[in-house]
Amino acid sequence: xxxxxxxxxxxxxxxxxxxxxxxxxxxxxxxxxxxxxxxxxxxxxxxxxxxxxxxxxxxxxxxxxxxxxxxxxxxxxxxxxxxxxxxxxxxxxxxxxxxxxxxxxxxxxxxxxxxxxxxxxxxxxxxxxxxxxxxxxxxxxxxxxxxxxxxxxxxxxxxxxxxxxxxxxxxxxxxxxxxxxxxxxx
Amino acid sequence: xxxxxxxxxxxxxxxxxxxxxxxxxxxxxxxxxxxxxxxxxxxxxxxxxxxxxxxxxxxxxxxxxxxxxxxxxxxxxxxxxxxxxxxxxxxxxxxxxxxxxxxxxxxxxxxxxxxxxxxxxxxxxxxxxxxxxxxxxxxxxxxxxxxxxxxxxxxxxxxxxxxxxxxxxxxxxxxxxxxxxxxxxxxxxxxxxxxxxxxxxxxxxxxxxxxxxxxxxxxxxxxxxxxxxxxxxxx
Numbered sequence: 001x002x003x004x005x006x007x008x009x010x011x012x013x014x015x016x017x018x019x020x021x022x023x024x025x026x027x028x029x030x031x032x033x034x035x036x037x038x039x040x041x042x043x044x045x046x047x048x049x050x051x052x053x054x055x056x057x058x059x060x061x062x063x064x065x066x067x068x069x070x071x072x073x074x075x076x077x078x079x080x081x082x083x084x085x086x087x088x089x090x091x092x093x094x095x096x097x098x099x100x101x102x103x104x105x106x107x108x109x110x111x112x113x114x115x116x117x118x119x120x121x122x123x124x125x126x127x128x129x130x131x132x133x134x135x136x137x138x139x140x141x142x143x144x145x146x147x148x149x150x151x152x153x154x155x156x157x158x159x160x161x162x163x164x165x166x167x168x169x170x171x172x173x174x175x176x177x178x179x180x181x182x183x184x185x186x
Numbered sequence: 187x188x189x190x191x192x193x194x195x196x197x198x199x200x201x202x203x204x205x206x207x208x209x210x211x212x213x214x215x216x217x218x219x220x221x222x223x224x225x226x227x228x229x230x231x232x233x234x235x236x237x238x239x240x241x242x243x244x245x246x247x248x249x250x251x252x253x254x255x256x257x258x259x260x261x262x263x264x265x266x267x268x269x270x271x272x273x274x275x276x277x278x279x280x281x282x283x284x285x286x287x288x289x290x291x292x293x294x295x296x297x298x299x300x301x302x303x304x305x306x307x308x309x310x311x312x313x314x315x316x317x318x319x320x321x322x323x324x325x326x327x328x329x330x331x332x333x334x335x336x337x338x339x340x341x342x343x344x345x346x347x348x349x350x351x352x353x354x355x356x357x358x359x360x361x362x363x364x365x366x367x368x369x370x371x372x373x374x375x376x377x378x379x380x381x382x383x384x385x386x387x388x389x390x391x392x393x394x395x396x397x398x399x400x401x402x403x404x405x406x407x408x409x410x411x412x413x414x415x416x417x418x419x420x421x
Contacts, residue, residue: 015224015225015226015227016224017222017223017224017225019218019219019222022215022218022219022222023215023218023219026211026214026215026218027211027215030206030210030211030214031205031206034204034206035200035204038204044204048206048207048210051206051210051214052210052213052214052217055214055217055218056217056218057355059217059218059221059222060355061290061355062225063225063226063227063228063353064227064228064288064289064290064353064354064355065227066227066228066230066289067227069291070291073291074290074291076291077290077291077357078290078355078357080357081290081357081358085413085416117199117202118196118199118200118202120199121195121196121199133196137196137197137199137200138200147293147294148291148292148293148294149291151294151357151358152294153294165189165192168192168196169187169192172187172192172195173187
């Protein structure tokens, strides 16, 4: 996580043509953007491409950032747009929603004490819920900020997060993660 | 398993971030650095909206002045007092929705589809309230002329609106196209109310108001086509 004021100041300097501020933003925010793309079913290679394309679009659209406004919702709105375009281009927008039967993916295969990675945990969720949970957990944005980034209302974001947790609860129950947790394992 | 447990599990999973190739980050910084220059942030949405509404109102007024202000001359004071403020408010609301569509991550306020529905219902209600002459003299012949004139004025309003907002960035291009088409359509209706002396209820309710949804649909289709052609070009 980054102090919000710090990002806003860097963004304002980037708009002013400060290359050091742009480089700093790229290095600080790229890991979470990359993670966000991976959580949306992108492969590592696709996530690299999406990251590059997102920064180019951010660069084109940088004048649309209003100084004083939170940076992350603005940034994620563009990242989301880039991802949607990418998946449309690859004819994968209406891609698989992993069914509840694919739950063996969620269970840690070898080491049962290991926490599954985020991509595996989010895999059973539909696209819209996965996106909301990824934004909340990867970027640490508030519900209000996620609502801005996804052009939706706070109520809708809350509902998606709630449904995602319900689904995850059902999934984890079936995979034995809960049993291990009850048995004292992490 | 409680929400807190799921939260903790997600937090732990999110902490294990895979690293991004430093060479990739350097490459991105290099591309950005190659074209970096100072830019002025766009003005607030309400300033962009006011400019857009003024442009559309000017196009409608100039068009009507050129064709003859026969419509406004025939309207009573009450009809003028209802129709033009209604159009003014709708124009400004449509301009605000259009401007917000061009600025990413704005607070949720107004949806272009809802705006379109509100504009149609408000216009139909105002006209139904004011006009009670239910004759339909040369209904189709006169109607298609008005529809064509309204749309011909919506086109320059749409082009001017697109030029005004071109420095923005639409994260939902089809919605942005719909909003811009709707405001252009409202400019067309404004021109017709200033110009058209035919106050038959059915004529106004159908042919004048139809300019708005047709123009909005054209805006959305144009945006979709542009998006598709960009996507094809990028693949």
